[in-house]
Amino acid sequence: MINKIAPSVEAALAGTPDGATVLIGGFGTAGIPDELIDGLIAQGARDLTVVNNNAGNGDHGLAALLATGRVRKVICSFPRQADSHVFDGLYRSGKIELELVPQGNLAERLRAAGAGIGAFFTPTGYGTELARHPDGTPKETRVMHGRPHVLEYPIHGDLALIRAERGDRWGNLTFRKAARNFGPVMATAARRTVASVFEVVELGALDPEAVVTPGIHVSAVVQVPRTATRAGGLKEAA
DSSP, rough: OOOOOOHHHHHHTTOOOOOOOOEEBBBBBBBBOOHHHHHHHHHHHOOOEOOOOOOOBBBBHHHHHTTTOOOOEEEESSSOTOOOHHOOOHHHOSEEEEOOOOOHHHHHHHHHHTTTTEEEEESSTTTGGGGGGSSSSSEEEETTTTTEEEEOOOOOOEEEEEEEEEOOOOOOOEEEEEOOOHHHHHHHHEEEEEEHHHHHHHOOOOOOOOOOBBBGGGGGEEOOOOOTTTTSSOOOOO
């Protein structure tokens, strides 16, 4: 019997290796899988490459992971905001690497990984420093339909940590509004995907037409308590 419900966050993240590339869902504070990030901190993997839209907020969640000193590199599209002081301090002191990726390119590079696409051309970033590899060498370019394009490669993950709203024991997931963001594409781009959910439902309770991420892309589901966030995106259970 297929049953992907993990008994705990600890069990779901056991065996995460050093040097892993970890895709972490979320956009600002919407959809950040805080419980899974805390579990990764407790698990102890080091030398990580973390992929997220942002580079952490305040001192919790992703910022708390960065503060442990166990993240070697961040790949993101928006590393600095008013409360990104943890990343800012690490980057300015040379303790963490940054690969800056335009937001649309980030989403497409993840989607390409899940779709089995070897590479793709995009006009975004052409003529800027983003048209160079992290080592400073220029990326391949090509003119198509009269417009210059840059060649970009997929982002594959060893582990994806995402937050969903509801899930069943097969790993089928539904999301809540903007909390969906990068979760579905990250689930397809990683070798292993762990999803936190607020509700575990019986098989058949999720309308197949409403399932955003099918269980084939999910390795483990962990139920977590519904709590309010600083951004007010979630409401406490009545």
